[in-house]
Amino acid sequence: MPLYDHQNIKIYNTLSGEKDIFKSINAGYVGMYVCGPTVYSNVHLGNVRTFMSFDVIYRYLLHLGYKVRYVRNITDAGHLENDADVGEDRIAKKARLEEIEPMEVVQRYTVDFHNILNTFNFLPPSIEPTATGHIIEQIELIKTIIENGFAYEVNGSVYFDVHKYNESKNYGILSKRKLEDLIHNTRELDGQSDKKNPQDFALWKKAEPQHIMRWPSPWSDGFPGWHLECTAMSTKYLGDRFDIHGGGMDLKFPHHECEIAQNEAAKNQSPVNYWMHANMLIMNGKKMAKSTGNFILPNEIFSGKNPHITKAYSPSVARFFMLQAHYRSILDFTNDGLLASEKGFFKLLDAINLMDGLPTASTSTFLVSDWKQRCYDAMNDDFNTPILIATLFEAVKFINQVKDESATISKDDLSELKSTMHSFVFDILGLENVTKEDSGTDKLSSAVELLIQLRQEARANKDFAMSDKIRNELAAAGIQLKDGKEGTTFSTN
């Protein structure tokens, strides 16, 4: 089959509510924008999952031969604590608490973000613009929206007039909300706000005296509204209308709804053809939250230093685990799931590494070209990575049969199988051919895991003298065992 065949890709489009056939605006080119992180804390694993979904989509489009311009922004100003345009700027608040400059907060967590994504083997985007680097573009956009009659100024702040907009356009087109319902469900702010209506959102906010992140504008010294930066940056680099806009499910409303409204108000057109939303990540069946302790930082997966996991996992194992769920499904992060993924992942790698030494025959007992087509079919069907992985495991089974001489493969088929496996596993899924030793399954962990198992057996047999001996001897060697609800973990000092 031809590699570059865009007619075959179907994308679930939040705007249409259906899987639409993908056709890029300019043949052979794709413009893709993904809302990046607000860099005021360590990147959340749920965000990593969202960005990983789009990393795989980016990789697949590149593999098909598209020239992709992938823009993912850094929000370093304008994102307030509260979506209703009140509260402190998240970055300024962190700077105040830590007694450092806001730009030190930005630098610290941008570096953390890049480190984590590099560790997970993400491809960098083509452009990574920042909100503070595009204040001029945002001010110009506000001027146009005011000129077109869709925004108004009050006391140095500028608000988008949602009610006016909804007279000629459709506010709610993406999130399928109706303005009447929003009005009904919004509590009045008792005149505390300058807004004409509570549904209006800020394009520019006048800075309070204590607000240190501020820029001059025709209306006041202040800062842009959060939704505005993505409209300014996406259209600057991708054009007034582009192919794909992605982000987490939580951004659908109001953030992405507002992006559409801003673009319609400024340029009289919808900015995006395909809106894609990645679902959320939960842990042990519950929402992940620092406050409840049901929480893990990405780095803790690699170190194993978190009570919810029993060992360290390599980044590729964690990546493989996450890609076993489709990006539109909720992903439940569990230690059992990671353990199972680790087994599966090394089974996959073992098979790939076996291919070099496989004997060939005159005929094949496996239809390689048919299998290869099914790999593409899986990805063409809204980037279905779990189906792709299941299809890859059909080849794993076959490779092991060839090794055991219960199946045969021709030389040409073997070379086709090898190159296809490499493309899908390493180039598209972005996994790395790591050894078990540098995957967190190091020799020490394996030995301690074995002792933990022996201790459990001793306890099951009521041989408490033995179980205590194992624990005490390990402690004497500087290895502490900790018994928890999810099994026994260990730490070294």
Ligand SMILES: [Zn+2]
């Ligand atoms: Zn955004």
